[in-house]
Amino acid sequence: MTSRRPHRVRIKRAYEAPSPGDGRRVLIDRLWPRGVARETLALDDWLKDASPSDDLRRWFNHDPARWPEFAARYGEELERPPASEAVDQLVRCARAGPLTLVYAASDEAHNNAVALRDVIVQHLAHPVRRALPR
Numbered sequence: 001m002t003s004r005r006p007h008r009v010r011i012k013r014a015y016e017a018p019s020p021g022d023g024r025r026v027l028i029d030r031l032w033p034r035g036v037a038r039e040t041l042a043l044d045d046w047l048k049d050a051s052p053s054d055d056l057r058r059w060f061n062h063d064p065a066r067w068p069e070f071a072a073r074y075g076e077e078l079e080r081p082p083a084s085e086a087v088d089q090l091v092r093c094a095r096a097g098p099l100t101l102v103y104a105a106s107d108e109a110h111n112n113a114v115a116l117r118d119v120i121v122q123h124l125a126h127p128v129r130r131a132l133p134r
Contacts, residue, residue, distance in 0.1 A: 009117050023099055
């Protein structure tokens with residue numbers, strides 16, 4: 001009988017110090033966090049393609065009242081290339097070990113990292129085979 005190790009996908013603000021348990025650290029914002037030096041973030045990767053489109057980001061404007069609609073629209077964006085390829089990469093990383101999604105937003109409950117983590121966890125729990133382009 002084999003025991004399955006739970007997949008760990010964490011989210012952490014760019015302004016919080018890295019910790020040993022973070023595992024692979026990936027910045028998932030399109031814009032670099034203000035006032036943070038590159039070496040301070042201790043990133044393994046920066047996946048701009050995993051971030052919301054500029055239009056969606058501007059529309060949302062971190063308004064909690066728009067959160068459900070933002071999460072739905074962002075989820076749709078994440079199903080199309082190149083975002084879907086970034087999601088696949090993050091899912092592979094999460095399967096390999098701890099993964100921390102790094103983001104800059106000040107609202108810790110309503111941001112793209114929360115929505116992206118939910119998508120990754122869903123893919124880990126219910127792998128979906130995407131149709132190959134013809």
